[in-house]
Amino acid sequence: MALLVKNLESGYGKLKILFDVSLKVEEGSIVTLLGPNGAGKTTTLLTTFGVVKPWSGSVYLGDVDVTHLPPHKKVDLGIALVPEGRRLFPEMTVVENLALGAYVKRARDKVDDTLELVYGLFPILKERRWQKAGTLSGGEQQMLAIARALMSRPKVLLIDEPSAGLAPKVVESIFQALKQLRSEASVLLAEQNAGVALEICDYGYVLENGQIVLEGAAGDLANNEHVKKSYLGV
Ligand SMILES: Nc1ncnc2c1ncn2[C@@H]1O[C@H](COP(=O)(O)OP(=O)(O)OP(=O)(O)O)[C@@H](O)[C@H]1O
Ligand SMILES: [Mg+2]
Structure with missing residues (x-):
């Protein structure tokens, strides 16, 4: 087991x-x-990562209980x-954004290897490596956001709505890259776009009203009839 989330509860303020x-x-x-707008997909990822504090329940990375660790400690552990929304540094170049992802101890001495890995996954980033992140296309920015996260050599990658705002062809190429990632990292993907997500994933959960x-x-x-009707539009 790479990641286990058990009976997790959280929210904002008293809600x-x-x-x-x-x-x-x-x-x-x-x-x-999977889940509609406002279902709690982002909140699930943020609580798993520790940006939002869990109220109860637990999060395990492998056998390690990481429930109450802050995000930076979790990055250290993988x-x-x-x-x-990607949260890149628009005024910094592609390489500089990537370098920021590799500051953790587990990744520092593997930077050259990891760069090869992410450039292999997303060759366009190598071509664009001296370009400012803010001038990349939407698809390239999403690739860079994924690549930056990979620079920390995670065992588990949490990805929030990578398809948002992108053309189907671009989404397809990003999802194909995620498929290649399997040997490097396990992936938990929050998506509204059930069609493409179900094409590449092994297993899925549907979240509604938290x-x-x-x-x-x-x-x-x-x-499944419910999935077909509510998420696949068939
Ligand atoms: N910082 C916050 N403060 C208060 N409420 C919040 C906050 N962030 C999210 N919420 C609320 O939590 C609920 C779940 O939001 P969340 O962003 O997790 O949903 P989501 O499934 O990711 O939706 P989307 O598909 O639109 O990204 C929503 O009702 C939202 O209004
Ligand atoms: Mg969301």
Whole structure:
């Protein structure tokens, strides 16, 4: 098991958003978290990562209980987050953004190797390495956000809505790259775009109103009536 989230509850102020959320990510697998706007997908990733504090429940990275560790400690242990909206440093170049991702101890002495890895995954980033991040296309910025997270050599990568605002072709190429990642990191992917997510993931969960209402292997979810009607538009 790469990541285990057990009975997680959290929210903002006094408002509870997540109710008893449990999910797991097996090693080398891609797991998707589907759900409509406001369901709590981002909150689930942020609570898992420690940006939002868990109210109860637990988060395990492998066998290690990391529930109450702050984000930077979690990065040290091998979890990385690609946040919604990408959060790049627009005035810095591609390489500079990547270098910032590699500051943690677990990654520092592997920087050259890791650069090769991310350039192999996203060759366009190598071509654009001296360009300012803010001048990249939307798709390139998403690739850079994923690549920057990979620079910390995570065992588990949390990715929030990578398809947002991108053309289908670009989404396809990013998702194909994620598939290649399996040997490097396990992935928990929050997505509204169920069609593409179910194509590449192994297992999925459906989150509605802060609760997991359905889970299953990707193929089973793709054939589920509720998923078809609410998420696949068929
Ligand atoms: N910082 C915050 N303060 C208060 N409420 C918040 C905050 N962030 C999110 N919420 C609320 O929590 C709920 C879940 O939001 P969240 O962003 O986790 O949903 P989501 O599934 O990621 O949605 P989307 O698909 O639109 O990104 C929403 O009702 C939202 O208004
Ligand atoms: Mg979100």
